[in-house]
Amino acid sequence: MTAKDFRPRVLVTKIGLDGHDRGSRIVAAACRDAGMEVVYTPPWQSIPAVVKLALEEDVDVIGISSLATDHLIVPKLMAALHEAGLNRVRVVVGGIVPDNEQAQLIESGVRQIFHPGTTLDDITTQISTYATEARLAAAETGV
Numbered sequence: 001m002t003a004k005d006f007r008p009r010v011l012v013t014k015i016g017l018d019g020h021d022r023g024s025r026i027v028a029a030a031c032r033d034a035g036m037e038v039v040y041t042p043p044w045q046s047i048p049a050v051v052k053l054a055l056e057e058d059v060d061v062i063g064i065s066s067l068a069t070d071h072l073i074v075p076k077l078m079a080a081l082h083e084a085g086l087n088r089v090r091v092v093v094g095g096i097v098p099d100n101e102q103a104q105l106i107e108s109g110v111r112q113i114f115h116p117g118t119t120l121d122d123i124t125t126q127i128s129t130y131a132t133e134a135r136l137a138a139a140e141t142g143v
Contacts, residue, residue, distance in 0.1 A: 007035060008035075008036040008037070008060050008061065009057060010028075010063060011050070011053060011054055011057060012038060012065070013040070013045050014070065015047060015050060015074070015077060016066075016073055018067050018069075018070045019043045020068070021042065023094060023095060024040070024043075027063060027120070030120040030124050036127070036131070039053065039057045041053065047073065047076055048080065060090065060131035061134065062077075062090070062091045063094060064077070066093055066097065067095050068096075071095065071097050072101065074091070074093060074110060078091060078109045079108075087137075088134045088138045088141065090130035090133060091109065091111060092110065092111055094113070094114035094118070095114075095115075095116070096115075096116065097115070111130050112126055114126075
């Protein structure tokens with residue numbers, strides 16, 4: 001695989017009961033515009049549904065959008081990804097995450113939290129970087 005052949009595969013989704021998906025739709029469109037393959041889901045996804053889709057679509061990065069505390073179940077998603085053997089998949093969270101709850105996400109394995117006001121260029125650049133990391137990890141482990 002050369003850098004020229006590489007096209008990051010990103011799953012943009014919302015887990016939990018928060019139905020505000022404007023931010024996730026904007027990020028999904030920005031990732032597509034940046035040349036990534038994007039799998040977008042409507043809101044209200046369950047953790048098993050996200051893990052299943054990540055496996056089926058062979059994604060490199062999962063972007064979770066959170067507005068109303070749904071980020072608090074992301075550690076359960078991280079555990080489910082690990083259990084499914086998807087350790088190489090990088091997870092990022094975007095939205096409103098209070099300062100006192102960020103450490104829990106990072107400790108669970110979340111690579112980055114994008115806060116309101118982060119530019120779309122910054123988000124797509126970081127997601128592309130994490131996708132490259134995921135592909136390299138897959139090449140090293142064969143998974």
